Structure formats: C-alpha cells, structure tokens
Amino acid sequence: MYVMHIALGGCIAQPPIRYGLTQDTGGHIAYVLGAATAQACLSGMSRVDILTRLFNDPALGPDHAVPVQQIGPKLRILRLKGPSPAYLTKEALEAELPALSDAFLDLLSLLPRKPDILHCHFADAAELGLAARARFGIPVLYTPHSLAVDKLDCMSAPGCDARLDRERRAIAGADAIIASSRDEAERQIPAYDPDSSGRVWRINPGIALPPSAGHARAAGMLRDGLDRPELPFLLAIARPVGKKNLSGLMRAYLSSPALRDAANLVILAGQDGAEPEQRALRGELARMAGAAPGKVLLPPRHDAALVPQFYRLAAAQGGVFVNPALHEPFGLTLIEAARFGLPVVATQNGGPVDILATIGHGLAIDPRSPAAIAKACLHLVRNRGEWDRLSRNALDRHTRYDWGTWAERVCTIARRLTRKSAPLRPMPLPRSVLAFDIDGTLTGCPRSVPAFARWASEAPRRRQHVVIATGRSLPEARRILADWSLPEPAVIIASVGSEIWRANRRGSLAPCRDYAAWIGQDWQPDAIRGLLARLPVAWQPRHDQRRWKISLTGTEAEASQIRQALDDAGLPARVIPSHGRFIDILPRRAGKAGALAFEAGRLGLTLADCVAAGDSGNDACMLAAAGRAIIVGNAWAELRLCDRPGLYRAARAHAAGVIEGLAHFGLADADPAQAVPAE
Known part of the structure; x- marks a missing residue:
C-alpha cells in the first residue's frame, strides 16, 4: 500500500520537531510524523509520503526549501511549490489553496504510481484531497485535529465562515474520518453533519519523544533560574498563544501563596523571537513572573x-504537569507526561477528558478558574499518596496510546476503502437475527473472544444475521470491537437502541432513517429536558447526549423517580437504568427490543426468530422480547427476568457464556476452551 499524508500548515521537517517555531507548528506536526513513521514500518506498506508546502525562510531552517526529503527507508517529505515563496500562516494560506490544488493534481499526474490513500490533515489539506479523488478516484481519509465549531475567538474573526464551510465540505466528503477524542468524534464532527458518525473511527494516537538520558541540562536550568530548585515544580509545555491559557496558569500560581510556597513554576513556551502573538504573550508571561522572583x-x-528531561525531573521531584488550555483538541503532552510517571492537571474541555479516563493519572479542571487550577495543583503536590497512585497509573497505562496500533487500525480502514467490490449476487435471506451486547457480554474474557469471533465470521454462511446491540455510541462501539479484535457486523444498534446503523459497500455505516422516523413520532426531547432541569439530576457529558437519547447518571431508584415524573407530566418516554450508575431516556418505541424488532421485520422475520445475549438493565427489554435469550454468568443484579421457555442462564461469563448459550440452542459448538467462569 502507498499512503500519502497531506499537511500544509506549520513547519514539517525531519525530527526533532521545533515546537513553537511558528504558531502553526504544534501537536499536529507530531501526529503526522508519528503516524507516517509507524505506517512506514508496516510490512504491507510500500511507501509513505508526507506532502506539505515548500517555502524559503532562513529563520525557519533550510529544509523547507527542499522539494524531496528522505527521512526513512520508505518515508519521505514532498514539498509542493505555490505562488508565494514565503512561509504563510494557516489564515494566509487560504488564498493559495486553488493554486496548490492545481499543483497537486499536476504532481499526481506525473507520479509513476499514484497513492492508494490520501490522508488529509485539517480542512485546507482536504480541499486538495477531495480534488484528487474527483480526478483520480483516490479515497480520502480526513483528520480534523482542531475544528472551528468550538473556537469562540474564531466565530468573530474574519474568514471564520469560510473555514467552517471548508470543514463542513471535508467532513461531508471524506470517505473516512479519523478522530482522537470522544468529544471530537461524537459532538464536534456531528455538529457539521449528523450522519457522519458512520464514517468516523476514534483511534488513540501515540507519542514519539526524542531519546534523552538523564536530566542534567534541565536540572542545571533549575539551579541557574530558581531560588529553591529542589522544590516540586509545575510544568507546562505549550505554544504561547491565547487559547493555550498560559497566562491563566500564571495567574493561578500567583494567586495562591500556599502553592508558591510548595512548588516552583516552569513554562516551556516556544521559541524566543517567534511570531508577533507569541512574542507578545511571552512578554506578558515574563512581566507576570516578576511578581514571584526566583519562583518562575x-x-x-x-x-x-x-x-x-523536564518531564523526568518533574516526576523525580514530585511535580505536576499542567495543561490549562481553554479547549484542547487532544492533548499529546498529557500522554508524554504519563510516560515518565508524572501526574497531570488538565482542562476539562476537549480531548484531555478521554486521556484522563483512559490512563487515570490526573485531575480535570475548569481552565477559566484560577482558583480551581491552583487547588488541583496544590492537592497533588501536597498529597503524596494520591501523587503516587496517579504516577503508578501513568506508568502502567500510557502504552494504551501507541502509534503501531494506530497504524494497523488505520490500514485496516484503508484496505476497506481500496478493496475491489465484488459483483452483487442475490443472497438468501437469513433465517434468524442474533443480537449481542458488547460490554461485559462479549468483552471481559480474552480467552473466549477469539472463539466467538470465529463463530461470528461463519454466521452468514449459516444464514444467521449477526448484529451488535450496545449502549455505546457508534464510534465507541467500533473502538471497543477493535480493541477486542471482534468483527464489525453489517448492522450496529447503538446508543441503547435509539439508532440503527447499516454498512454500505465501502465499509461506512449509514443511519436508518425509517427507524429514526418511527421512534421519533412522539419524542419531545426539549420538554423532557425542561422537566429534568427542575429535578436534582446529574448529566452525562455532552458527547453522550444524542438526538434520540438523553443520558444521566444515577441509581435505579432515581430512574424510577424520573419515570414517575415523566408519567405525571404526560411525556411519553422509556427510562432505562443500567450498570448501577447510568440512566438513559429514549423515545417510547426505542430501545434494544424495538430496534431488534424493526431490524427483524425488515428481513421478513419476527422477534420469535431472534436470539439475544446481554448482561445489564439496558438489555432487559431485548432479552425479554427475543424468542431465545442468553444471560451471561456475570450479569448485573439489576437484570431481573423471570424464567421462561427460551431463556438460558449461562454458567460461564462474557463471550464464553454467549457461546455456552448458543450451544444450548444448537447454534454453536460448546468449547470456549479455558474460559473465565462467572464469579
């Protein structure tokens, strides 16, 4: 396979990366280089190119004027010449996009072999990629990195409407979209195109720090610049631009005498002599630091x-890494800090929430509250037991972000997009529909998952229609299936049965509009939210709120109270508690049972022809309605169903229990070898 990445902004050259060299030389440069380097290491990859813009600016280095730069055996950087020889900011680059697009098409026409996949980074690169697809038929992957929809400063800036339009075209036109965070995948991208979720995959990126032994240089800088260099220190690493909120961190530090007594503050903020905004902000930081001489x-x-070296030294001295950005699209520095066992305090806005949930090595804060920033930092500096716990989590779990895994998953998507479509042949209709929950039902036992995967791969030959029925959103369902090497079926019932997604011939999934219209007939979400606003409820994050699903946290008893309040108000809805802590409110007709019945009916079948397997309260309606049902041995106590013909309670847990139930019904061989029994 031959992959070409397109990234036009910033300074892309052979590592090491000179972060902050310009305002557009930030984390996305590390993403592009890390991704391309990992892909070039794959055995099935013949070549990986990174296409960027050619310019000549001695202050930024000579590499950017070199048309072709080989940086690995199968990896090179190609630089495209545009009308201007100067470096251009992302905003100034807009005027050159038509000329760059023409130049790119000319370049492709001259290549002896054209790329199999174009991976476009930011919407300006997607303009080139979509033009190339129209001319040459090359599939396009798109990674947004940072979307304007959440940038309040952008909304009033000149050219914002044009940027939003480009991003909308990129999202609507891309064959597949690779996102890094749940907020990006489930809230930001659908804000441009609600149907785009069927083309979105959330895949954790990796990190690629340069090798560095010890911390002698960093320690010397502390000795030379601080009065008490042995103290723990707060470390921040970011470009000095307003959205990174470094001045907010400085205000938080200066406002807390206790924090100033307990710790120093170290800020690595780009390069001196950079662009005007960066110079101005660095000057502001220097003036503010004058209020705490010897401490900053x-x-x-x-x-x-x-x-x-600074990561390592901060961890050795019991310090904390701080990312106070007003909104952080992802947050690679949080993973870098984790690699050294360094706990973090990070913004609650954007990708850091996912990273903290995955690694468990820090605290989320409101970046607009200096008091909250200072309180969280002081808590970790003073509480050694908590610091040690978070540090262990960091060292144990940072490998969940790995470029090798990212490269393999993206190549799987690319193979789907480049696969030659077989001629359509009439297929016999299935005799049965088999619906499986994911979390705790299929996942949980690594030894029995492969047996289920083998069984599922043969299901079409047996005229069995396998679907997933999950409480998760579609992007998260896909991610968990990939994490457990489970096959992705042609139909996924997502978001607790409030959405049905079906595959097309290119591997994307499209929402079932007929099902949406059917469940939405008496759905009154605004009225329901208005009622909930008057109740003491706890909301799940914004990305968990869907068009046909309102999600809260709470107990089964609290779910009963909400159900009663809705009934009293005459608002038809289904209230579903699950896993002891989640409450979902759906249209009355929605739910896993309703979705399963709809899917079966589409195939000329009924619920009597369905088999379902699950483990929690949000599976109850499906398990009660299906002709045959399997409750796995690890099921939650909340799943209270009366015994009936066709209901099987497995002794084994997770996928082993599913296979046990399938064997009971004569649908599988009973041998998930050495599976984990239910506790």
Whole structure:
C-alpha cells in the first residue's frame, strides 16, 4: 500500500520537531510524523509520503526549501511549490489553496504510481484531497485535529465562515474520518453533519519523544533560574498563544501563596523571537513572573531533547504537569507526561477528558478558574499518596496510546476503502437475527473472544444475521470491537437502541432513517429536558447526549423517580437504568427490543426468530422480547427476568457464556476452551 499524508500548515521537517517555531507548528506536526513513521514500518506498506508546502525562510531552517526529503527507508517529505515563496500562516494560506490544488493534481499526474490513500490533515489539506479523488478516484481519509465549531475567538474573526464551510465540505466528503477524542468524534464532527458518525473511527494516537538520558541540562536550568530548585515544580509545555491559557496558569500560581510556597513554576513556551502573538504573550508571561522572583522559570527557547528531561525531573521531584488550555483538541503532552510517571492537571474541555479516563493519572479542571487550577495543583503536590497512585497509573497505562496500533487500525480502514467490490449476487435471506451486547457480554474474557469471533465470521454462511446491540455510541462501539479484535457486523444498534446503523459497500455505516422516523413520532426531547432541569439530576457529558437519547447518571431508584415524573407530566418516554450508575431516556418505541424488532421485520422475520445475549438493565427489554435469550454468568443484579421457555442462564461469563448459550440452542459448538467462569 502507498499512503500519502497531506499537511500544509506549520513547519514539517525531519525530527526533532521545533515546537513553537511558528504558531502553526504544534501537536499536529507530531501526529503526522508519528503516524507516517509507524505506517512506514508496516510490512504491507510500500511507501509513505508526507506532502506539505515548500517555502524559503532562513529563520525557519533550510529544509523547507527542499522539494524531496528522505527521512526513512520508505518515508519521505514532498514539498509542493505555490505562488508565494514565503512561509504563510494557516489564515494566509487560504488564498493559495486553488493554486496548490492545481499543483497537486499536476504532481499526481506525473507520479509513476499514484497513492492508494490520501490522508488529509485539517480542512485546507482536504480541499486538495477531495480534488484528487474527483480526478483520480483516490479515497480520502480526513483528520480534523482542531475544528472551528468550538473556537469562540474564531466565530468573530474574519474568514471564520469560510473555514467552517471548508470543514463542513471535508467532513461531508471524506470517505473516512479519523478522530482522537470522544468529544471530537461524537459532538464536534456531528455538529457539521449528523450522519457522519458512520464514517468516523476514534483511534488513540501515540507519542514519539526524542531519546534523552538523564536530566542534567534541565536540572542545571533549575539551579541557574530558581531560588529553591529542589522544590516540586509545575510544568507546562505549550505554544504561547491565547487559547493555550498560559497566562491563566500564571495567574493561578500567583494567586495562591500556599502553592508558591510548595512548588516552583516552569513554562516551556516556544521559541524566543517567534511570531508577533507569541512574542507578545511571552512578554506578558515574563512581566507576570516578576511578581514571584526566583519562583518562575521561563526559558527563552528550548530544543526537543530538553522536553523529556523536564518531564523526568518533574516526576523525580514530585511535580505536576499542567495543561490549562481553554479547549484542547487532544492533548499529546498529557500522554508524554504519563510516560515518565508524572501526574497531570488538565482542562476539562476537549480531548484531555478521554486521556484522563483512559490512563487515570490526573485531575480535570475548569481552565477559566484560577482558583480551581491552583487547588488541583496544590492537592497533588501536597498529597503524596494520591501523587503516587496517579504516577503508578501513568506508568502502567500510557502504552494504551501507541502509534503501531494506530497504524494497523488505520490500514485496516484503508484496505476497506481500496478493496475491489465484488459483483452483487442475490443472497438468501437469513433465517434468524442474533443480537449481542458488547460490554461485559462479549468483552471481559480474552480467552473466549477469539472463539466467538470465529463463530461470528461463519454466521452468514449459516444464514444467521449477526448484529451488535450496545449502549455505546457508534464510534465507541467500533473502538471497543477493535480493541477486542471482534468483527464489525453489517448492522450496529447503538446508543441503547435509539439508532440503527447499516454498512454500505465501502465499509461506512449509514443511519436508518425509517427507524429514526418511527421512534421519533412522539419524542419531545426539549420538554423532557425542561422537566429534568427542575429535578436534582446529574448529566452525562455532552458527547453522550444524542438526538434520540438523553443520558444521566444515577441509581435505579432515581430512574424510577424520573419515570414517575415523566408519567405525571404526560411525556411519553422509556427510562432505562443500567450498570448501577447510568440512566438513559429514549423515545417510547426505542430501545434494544424495538430496534431488534424493526431490524427483524425488515428481513421478513419476527422477534420469535431472534436470539439475544446481554448482561445489564439496558438489555432487559431485548432479552425479554427475543424468542431465545442468553444471560451471561456475570450479569448485573439489576437484570431481573423471570424464567421462561427460551431463556438460558449461562454458567460461564462474557463471550464464553454467549457461546455456552448458543450451544444450548444448537447454534454453536460448546468449547470456549479455558474460559473465565462467572464469579
């Protein structure tokens, strides 16, 4: 396979990356280089190119004027010449997009072999990619990185409407979209195109820090710049631009005498002499630091090799890494800090929430509250037991973010998009529909999952229609299936049965509009939210709120109270408690049972022809309605169903219990070898 990445903004060159060299030289550069390097290491990859823009600016380095730069055996950087020889910011680059697009098409026409996949980073690159697909038929992957929909400063800036339009075209036109965070995948991208979720995959990226032994240079800088260099220190690493909120961190530090007594503050903020906005903000930080002499270190510049030294030294001295950004699209620095066992305090807005949930190595804060920032930092600096727990989590779990895994999953998507479609042949209709919950039902036992995967791969030959029925959103369902190497079926019932998604011939999934219209007939979400606003309820995050699903946290008893309040108000809805802590409110007709009945009816079948397997309260209606049902041995106590003909209670847990139930009904061989028994 031959993959070409397209990234036009910033300074892309052979590592190490000079972060902050310009305002557009940030985390996405590390993403592109890390992704391309990992893909080039795959055995099935013949070539990986990174296409960027050619410019000549001695202050930024000579590499950017070199048309072709080989940086690995199968990896090179190609630079495309546009009308202007100067470096251009992302905003100034807009005027050159038509000329760059024409130049790109000319370049492709001259290549002896054209790329199999174009992976476009940001919407400006997607303009080139979509033009190339129209001319040459090359599939397009798109990674947004940072969307304007959440940037309040953008909304009033000149050119914002044009940027939003480009992002909308990129999302609508891409064959597949690769996202990094749940907020991006489930809230931001659907804000442009609600049907785009069927083309979205959330895949954790990795990190690629330069090798660096010890921390002698960093320690020397602390000795030279601080009065008490042995104290723990707060470490921040970010470009000095307003959205990174470094001045907010400085205000938080200066406002807390206790924090100033307990810790120093070190900010690595790009390079001295950079662009006007960066120079102005660095000047502001330097003036503010004057209020705490000997307590704040603000180096005028730093190289890439110094960054891991500061991470290592901060961890050794019991410090904390801080990301106070107003909104962080992802947050690679939080994973870098985790690699060294360094706990973090991070913004609650954007990707860091997912990283903290995955690694469990820090605290989320409101970045607009200096008091909240200071309180969280002081808590970790003073509480050694908590610091040690978070540090262990960081060291144990940071490998969940890995470029090798990212490369393999993206290549799987690329193979789907480039696969030659077989001629359509009439297929016999299935005799049965088999619906499986994911979490706790299929997942949980690594030894029995492969047996289920083998069984599922043969289901079409047996005229069995396998579907997934999950409480998760579609992107999260896909991610969990990939994490457990489970096959992705042609139909996924998502978001507790409030959505049905079906595959097309290119591997994307499209929402079932007929089902949406059917369940939405008496759905009154605004009235329901108005009622809930008057009740003491706890809301799940914004990305968990869907068009046909309102999600809260709470107990089964609290779900009963909400159900009664809705009944008293005459608002038809289904209230579903699950896993002891979630409450979902759906249209009356929705739910896993309703979705399963709808899917069966589409195939000329009834619920009597369905088999279902589950483990929690949100599976109850499906298990009660299906002709045959399997309750796995690890089921939650909340799943209270009376015994009946066709209901099987498995002794084994997770996928082993599913296979046990399938064997009981004569649908599988009974041998999930050495599976984990139910406790």
